[in-house]
Amino acid sequence: MNDVARADLAGRIYARVYQASGRGDMHALLRRAITESGGRVVWASDHKRAPFYFGVQTDRGESLGLLIYPIRLTRVVTKGRPTDEHHAQVKFGADSTWKSEVHPVAFDVAGVDTTLFLGINAKEDKLVGLDPTLWDPMPLGVSFYAYERDFDQMGADGWHVWEVDTRRGHRHSARTPEGFECRVGFTPNRLLDFARFERRATDLGLDAALRVNLAAQFRESSTASKMAGGIHPLEKQFGLSxxxxxxxxxxxxxxxxxxxxxxxxxxxxxxxxxxxxxxxxxxxxxxxxxxxxxxxxxxxxxxxxxxxxxxxxxxxxxxxxxxxxxxxxxxxxxxxxxxxxxxxxxxxxxxxxxxxxxxxxxxxxxxxxxxxxxxxxxxxxxxxxxxxxxxxxxx
Missing domain, CATH: 3.40.1350 (Trna Endonuclease; Chain: A, domain 1)
Known part of the structure; x- marks a missing residue:
């Protein structure tokens, strides 16, 4: 994969864009997930360029800009590994640039667009959301995992949050001082709820523990809608925004x-x-x-x-x-x-x-x-x- 040149304008940071192949199924899943979770795709970048960008209008009248780093998540039984393991490897750009160049995760300093770092199993309609701030810059070639038992706990809500150990390994130091990070597994019809969760978590600069707490509150769709900026009862009662x-x-x-x-x-x-x-x-x-x-x-x-x-x-x-x-x-x-x-x-x-x-x-x-x-x-x-x-x- 060859890198596409990045441009900076007016002090804003734009995503480093990578030419990509073989990610069309993930792009299609995300488009469908936007629709199933109550949104309409107003504009979408090409699936041959990563990260993906989607301009979304929701059924609540929200306008969302989603910058999504898609990481393929696959379930392949490997000798010596847990049989319910889903594996993902962070891979963007040419292999030769992984150690020689820094690969930052892009964030909108104006707070308009929301960055998502997602593990995507397009075959099984399963998604895992990671804290993008902890993967910046991207440690390319590094793997992360989810397990079928994690997805089983999504239940009827299509949502499950858990903690993953991030203590120092033989290649990298721990990503968090707490020694763990927050992961959220969800089904396609909860994608926009996850985007709202991530927007709030990023805006507040929540640490791993507070992310887990907030994500747990988003489990039920009705609660997520209330927390994520739907019309509050007081707005209706007072007739004011x-x-x-x-x-x-x-x-x-x-x-x-x-x-x-x-x-x-x-x-x-x-x-x-x-x-x-x-x-x-x-x-x-x-x-x-x-x-x-x-x-x-x-x-x-x-x-x-x-x-x-x-x-x-x-x-x-x-x-x-x-x-x-x-x-x-x-x-x-x-x-x-x-x-x-x-x-x-x-x-x-x-x-x-x-x-x-x-x-x-x-x-x-x-x-x-x-x-x-x-x-x-x-x-x-x-x-x-x-x-x-x-x-x-x-x-």
């Missing part, structure tokens, strides 16, 4: 404060669900109650309240978190205060100070009491040495 609703929130301080609380809770829930020391996280629904019931793998249980720290740091560097309710009860001076038995743990979201969705944890019984009202927490607490980095470190 999502960007307009977000503008209204940004313009009104009280709305922004309320939403930041909910966002912090969502990040905390996700973080706890990914923590191997945590066995279960259950969200509470009472607005005046605590936020989560958390059970650790050790068997300990905590009722957890999530709070945002103040963006204003004291002159001595102290970070503070406000431990009182945002709403008051009429004719009750303690209406906004929390009693010491309202919850076991405060999780302080540090984003307002650090710009990172990270948390510090403290036992309620170690916090400062209110000066006037015995049995209640002081309204402001210093985030100091009493606070731990993880919930399982609490005494």
């Amino acid at each position: 999502a960007p307009k609703i977000l503008d209204l929130i940004a313009e009104r301080r009280m709305l922004t404060t309320a939403v930041k609380g909910g966002v912090a809770e969502a990040h905390l829930e996700q973080l706890l669900e990914l923590d191997p020391a945590v066995s279960s996280v259950d969200r509470r629904t009472d607005d005046r109650g605590a936020d989560f019931d958390v059970r650790l793998a050790s068997g300990r249980t905590f009722v957890v309240e999530c709070k945002n720290v103040s963006p204003t740091v004291l002159a001595d560097g102290t970070v503070q978190v406000e431990t009182q309710r945002t709403r008051n009860s009429k004719d009750d001076p303690t209406g906004r205060l929390y009693s010491f038995d309202a919850f076991d743990v405060v999780a302080a979201c540090m984003f307002s100070v650090t710009g990172v969705w990270e948390f510090k944890y403290a036992r309620t019984n170690q916090l400062k009491p209110h000066a006037k009202f015995p049995g209640f927490l002081a309204t402001k607490q210093a985030v100091d040495s009493r606070w731990t980095d993880t919930i399982d470190e609490l005494p």
Whole structure:
């Protein structure tokens, strides 16, 4: 295969295009998959050039640009290898260029087009999505694998996510610090759901663990549609687009404060669900109650309240978190205060100070009491040495 020249324009990075042969069946499968997953091909590149590019209009009114690196996935029984193994080898360009040249994976810096790195078994209608950022630059000649047992778990949803070990081998270092990467197996009718998943994962720069968590949430088509940008019920209820609703929130301080609380809770829930020391996280629904019931793998249980720290740091560097309710009860001076038995743990979201969705944890019984009202927490607490980095470190 001979390389086709690449051109750069206005600071944007264009894909290195390779002349290819024998990939027509994969190109045809992708065209059909776009249709089966609710889209219409507006424009498609030639199947004799890789990566493939498809301009897609969806039945939701979305316009998607898909830059797809197609890697042939085949199931051939090989002596000494698992009988259910599907094998793929990353091969683009002339063999002579594999070591002498760098072969980058192209990404749209403007965020308009989405890059997909796919293993494709065109004979069996099976696809495997890899994290394209981990295969950039492409280690040409390197193989990856999927197994029939992985595809069996796709079930009626046509979707399955799993982790693949990426520890250092004899040829290459590990691709992730976690020692594993996320793989998603899916059927053709879920292709556009996978593209939406990949667009979100890439835009957010998710690591391997968070990719696995997000991909698991995309398993059901109905959930994927809701998460991937379909018309949200609030857009229908208010008669406004999502960007307009977000503008209204940004313009009104009280709305922004309320939403930041909910966002912090969502990040905390996700973080706890990914923590191997945590066995279960259950969200509470009472607005005046605590936020989560958390059970650790050790068997300990905590009722957890999530709070945002103040963006204003004291002159001595102290970070503070406000431990009182945002709403008051009429004719009750303690209406906004929390009693010491309202919850076991405060999780302080540090984003307002650090710009990172990270948390510090403290036992309620170690916090400062209110000066006037015995049995209640002081309204402001210093985030100091009493606070731990993880919930399982609490005494």
